[in-house]
Amino acid sequence: MKTVIKMREMSDNQEGIIKKISTTGEMGRRIREMGVVPDTWIQIQGRAPLKDPVAIKIRDYILTLRNNEADHILVEIDEPG
Amino acid sequence: MEREITIALSGNPNSGKTTVFNAITGARQQIANYPGVTVEKKFGHIRHKDSDIEVVDLPGTYSLTAYSLEEIVARDFLVNERPDLVVDIVDASNLDRNLYLAVQFMELGIPLIIALNMVDVAESRDIIIDHRQLSALLEVPVIPMVARSNKGIQELLDKAVEITGNDPQWRPAVISYGMDIDQGLNKIEAIIKTSKVYDRKYPARWRALKCLEGDSQIKELLKRDPDLGEKIDGICRKIFKHIMDTLEEEPEGIIADHRYGYITGITKKTVKRKIESRLNLSDKIDRVLTNRIIGPLIMMALLYSIYVFTFSASEAPVIWFEAFFDLLKRATVSVIPEGNLQSLIVSGVIDGVGGVLGFVPLIMFMFFSIAIMEDSGYMARVAYMLDRVLRWFGLHGNSVMPLVISGGISGGCAVPGVMAARTLRDPKERIATILVVPFMNCGAKLPVYAVLIAAFFVEHKARMLFILTLLSWAFALFAAKIIRSTVLKGPKTPFVMELPPYRLPTLKGLLIHTWERTWQYIKKAGTVILGFSIILWLMMTFPGPSVEQSNFFGDQRKQLERSFLTSPDVRKLVKDEKDLAELNGLYNSYVQAMKKNDTALLDNLSTRPLSFLVRTVFFLESGKFSGQEADGNHLNAAARYINYLREMIDTDVREQQAALKGTIAGWIGQRLETITRPLGFDYRTNIALVGGFAAKEVVISTMGTAYSLGVVDPDEPGSLSERLRNDPGWDPLLAFTLIIFTMLYVPCIITVIMIRKESSWSWAGFSIVFNLVVAYLVSLVIRQGGLFLGLGV
Incomplete structure (x- = not known):
């Protein structure tokens, strides 16, 4: 079953498809120009020692974002069970 | 052709x-x-x-x-x-x-x-x-x-x-951004093309696109034609509202999404890939290097090893540079007669330029290390791991390297530290970092700490240094917090950063990087520092002693000479000024020969008329005696000679002191006493601190002069420590206050100039004022708080 959650809530190594970016202004622009746009596949690569920032695999490279930035990215995942 | x-x-x-x-x-x-x-x-x-x-x-x-x-x-x-x-x-x-x-x-x-x-x-x-x-x-x-x-x-x-x-023309590509935006683009493009006001530099379609994206620079340009600008602005606003209503996005976001849509369409047709399920090598390395537990440990070890590498590798070249400038100084002294010109060239020019060039090996190795970290991709990981901590203080993950280089592990240098802040992209975070790195314990502050610790905290030496390292981090980070919530207030910039794949750096790339930055340092610092070190020399030299003062000390020397020559025991052996000059020369040669154990020279000297007296003097001074026993007359004359020498040195020192007091720096030092009295600093400490603006280690050599010790070698500060310990005006609390003041007050000139090069004169000026204020307030709290609680007095 598919469900949409915030990127912050994803667990390590989980993958999903970006559905929406709910932020504008500088943050929205910076995120988008790095290729974070709807319908893109991503996978959580890991988190820094203090659990923030988060590193994701996207479009053949690794991107890091802070948790408060990841809050604005909605991702569709396969819900287990 | x-x-x-x-x-x-x-x-x-x-x-x-x-x-x-x-x-x-x-x-x-x-x-x-x-x-x-x-x-x-x-x-x-x-x-x-x-x-x-x-x-x-x-x-x-x-x-x-x-x-x-x-x-x-x-x-x-x-x-x-x-x-x-x-x-x-x-x-x-x-x-x-x-x-x-x-x-x-x-x-x-x-x-x-x-x-x-x-x-x-x-x-x-x-x-x-x-x-x-x-x-x-x-x-x-x-x-x-x-x-x-x-x-x-x-x-x-x-x-x-x-x-x-083929003399190609500019040809803007037409990409679709969805019907609404495309229609708007066409409309605006047509309007722009009718204008006679707009220049032809920007293609009309691109201008229209930027306008829809809300590009401030282009919007400003469109206002040059007030009528059309108004019209275009109206269309943009309408499209903005429409897109927001229907898609809940700004046009800017929609445009970016379509660009990526266009790219994905093309790469689907041109790129063949296997589905990448396995981890590539770079991912595997990251599993270790950014691991939650061992990642930070490896990072600490790497940062530490960079520091060790830089300072141990540059140790030898730094000594060669020093030896070279020493040789240059000696050559100058032998060519140019004693006086202001000699002093200007030796203390002003050679010391100043030498001070800058002395850093060159250090900077080279430091930049080499940084280049390895950057070119390999590891630097981005350091920023990633530390971002959470530094963010709280208004800094950025990338601020860590400048802090470490500047003396995060005591003994760094703020000059390459300021330059290393270039890796920060956001101007506010970069300037905040630049402003706080001078708080770290650089190598030049260590001799100052060493003297004061040896004088008052000798039994807690290691603990004291560790505490000072922690304190400098605390001051730097909290100062950053203050700066970022006042003068450099602003939102935290997003940490949207790429972790590039690990790559083996190429030697060519590393060498070009290193050389480029080193050369910039030499060029930038070298030109300005010469002027500043001359100004500082002038301040510590002029106006200098008045004629009466010089005459006073001259008279005193003559009087000492006369009273020495007129005493009965002496008169039998040393008859006049000529004999005294002979005695002085012989004594100096004898001391030198004894030091070098030069028996041939000693034999030669012992044939000279006053040699027996000289040997007796040496015996009384050192307890070493060779040859026959001295008679009463010689012993008395020798004792008088020793006394004479001591008083002469004392006079020299008092003259130096008076001379220093009579300079601009001395004047400043005395005027500052009103402000520095609550801290416990008298004019002598103030002069030393003024001198420390050139380089922090100057604090020690200037204090040596001010505390009547003649020249103090910063590497052998033993005597100054002793002098301070026995001075009734000094106590452990005052020493600690001075340590903290030295840690925090103005960055040295070279650092200030680097700050100016990396930002602006106003930030360099701000840095001086801000650091002085912080240093003063913190020292005031320490001194007055300590006095109130009765600590260390």
Whole structure:
């Protein structure tokens, strides 16, 4: 079953498809120009020692974002069970 | 036919742009700044197939908006200088995101070649790109290459010469951004084309697109035609509202989404890849290096080893530099007679310039280490791991390196530290970092700590140094917090950062990086520091003692001489001034000969008339005696001579002290007493602190003079420590206050100049005032709080 959650809530190594970016202004622009746009596949690569920032695999490279930035990215995942 | 071509080199950070630039231009590179900004402009000239090619390296960017300095610089260069061609370096192993910038060049319409770099890396990851089809679909020439091993460079230059030979026109690409935006674009484009006011620099369609994206720079330009500007603005607002209502997005976001849609459509047709389920090598390395537990430990170990490497590797060259300047000083002393000119050249020019050049080996090794960290991709990981901590203080993950270099582990130097802050992209975070790095315990502060610790805290030496290291971190971080919530208030910038794949740095790249930065340091600091060190020398020398003062000490010396010569025991052996001069000379030679154990010279000296007296003096001074026993007359004369020598030295010291007090620095030191009295500093400490502005270790040598010790060698401060311990005006609390004051007060001149070079005069001035205020307030609390609690007095 598919469900949409915030990127912050994803667990390590989980993958999903970006559905929406709910932020504008500088943050929205910076995120988008790095290729974070709807319908893109991503996978959580890991988190820094203090659990923030988060590193994701996207479009053949690794991107890091802070948790408060990841809050604005909605991702569709396969819900287990 | 002879032709001149200008090529602008562009590309994402980490796309290998610098490698391509180095491969094309080799060592023939020049560095300047873009007019009015601190962004570096690198360029080089080469000849290729009868063409003179100027290659300009644009700043690495991900996009072409008007929001970052680098992007504005790149854009302005393209539009104003109109280079014949843009070469966009694209990382083949990361094609989608790299093409985002390429698409924006296509929108602008400037003649373009895509240099598809690192195709070998892509292939090793099973990413196979059909570059011919890619070229056909984009309608842009695509040259596959591996810049690291020089593959494809000649083909790229061939193509560049070929294309520019046809005198290409700017042709903006038409990309669809969805019906609503496309219609709006057409409308605005048509309006712009009717205007007689707008210049033709920017293509009309691109201008329309930027207007819809809300680009402030272009919107401002459109206002030059008030009627049309108003009309266009109205259309933009209407489209903005419509898009927000229907799609709940700003047009800017929709445009970005469509650009990526366009790219994905093309790469689907041109890139064959195996589904990447396995971890590549870089991912595996990251599993270890950014691991939650061992990651930070490895990072600490690496940072520490860089520090050890830099300081141990530069130890020998630093000594060679010192020896060289020492030799130069001695040569100067032997050529130029004693006096102000000699002092100016030795203390002003050689010490000043030597001070700057003395840092060169240190800076070279430091930048070499940083270049390894950067080129390998590890620096981005350090920022990633520490961002959470530094963010709380208003700094950024990338601030850690400047802090460590400046003395995060005691013994660094703020000069390369300030320069290392360049890796920070956000100006506010960068300036905040630059402003707090001088609080760290640099190598020049250590001798000051050493003297004061030896005098008052000798039994807690190691603990004291550790506490001082922690304190400097605390002060720097909290100062950053204060700065970021007052003068540099602003939102935290997003930490949207790429973790580039690990790469083995090339030696050529490392050496070019290192040399470039070292040379800049020499050039920038070298020119200004000469002037400043001369000014400081003037302050510590002039106006100097008055004639009466000189006469007073001259008279005193004569009087000492007379009373020595007139005493009965002496008169029998030393008859007049000529004999006394002979005695002085002989005694000096004898002391030297004894030190070197030169028996031939000693034998030679013992034939001279006054040698027996000299030996007796030496015996009384040192307890070493050779030859026959001295009679009463000789013993008495020798004792008087020793007394005479002591009083003469005492007079010299008092004259030096008086001279120092009579200089501008001395005047300042005395005037400052009103302010520094609550801290417990008298004019002597103040003079030393004024001198410390040149370099912190000067505090010690100046205190030596001020505390009547003559010249104090900062490396052998034992006597000054003893003097301070026994001085009734000093106590452990005062020593601790001075340590903290030294830690925090003004950065040394070289650092201030580097701050100015990396930011502006006003920030350099702010840095001086801010540090002084912080130092004063903190020291005041320590001194007065300590006195109130009765601690350490």
